[in-house]
Amino acid sequence: MFEIVAEPNRRAILNLLVLSQRSVGEIERHLHLPQPAVSKHLRVLRTAGFVEATVDGQRRLYRLKPEPFQQMDAWLEPFRRFWSAHLDALELHLDRMDESPLPTAKPARRIKGGVV
């Protein structure tokens, strides 16, 4: 699964497709890649379940499929626990600095919450 996204051009294709579905020619023009390269990468992506295509005349419209991304997210989960512990430690440290502030400028520190 990770071998698939390890290839930079394939990541570029995925980043394109996350915006909207595209034909092979559109991808080709956006990424300045030779057409056979695009088709080959798309085949890899299709075989791995990252994308699917529908026929539209002589074109093929490619779009993302969610499952592999969810699997990658699931794989990250244990590590997410690990690094959020690190972030908690960092926050605690910063909080302590807040309690005994140094005579320096104190810019906004709290970052908007999120998955992190």
Add this chain to the structure above:
Amino acid sequence: MFEIVAEPNRRAILNLLVLSQRSVGEIERHLHLPQPAVSKHLRVLRTAGFVEATVDGQRRLYRLKPEPFQQMDAWLEPFRRFWSAHLDALELHLDRMDESPLPTAKPARRIKGGVV
């Protein structure tokens, strides 16, 4: 970054280290890999910033570093938006089925919320 975790043995090493720090020999025994292989993979992981090591006598204790995992998580973010839209659609579909249930068993469907 993804090329690093694309290698199965390296993923195994990371999965080990997420539990606790380990020496090379411990990793070697857990994964049944020849020692040079372990050292080589650890070097790749160290160079890429996935792990760091401290010296403990003749041993090196390796542990995870959070940054690359956070970067992978950040890369996933746009796709997370995409697939959660898909999940919303699925939920809506299931909700509609709830409104006009078929005469079949109806197991618990709602999954506990999370990052997804």
Add this chain to the structure above:
DNA sequence: AAGATATATGCCTTGACGGGCATATACCCA
């Protein structure tokens, strides 16, 4: 049907990477 466009596929070459093995380096202990 003919030519043009869109996409896919096959072949070849090259480079990167992992495995295996020997060996180097560093540290410990007696």
Add this chain to the structure above:
DNA sequence: TGGGTATATGCCCGTCAAGGCATATATCTT
């Protein structure tokens, strides 16, 4: 100091995947 243990590194080889190019296939237009 010598021998044993822990880890790293260098070398060779096989494999595999991506790039480049030609070409096949399908569809559109006139």
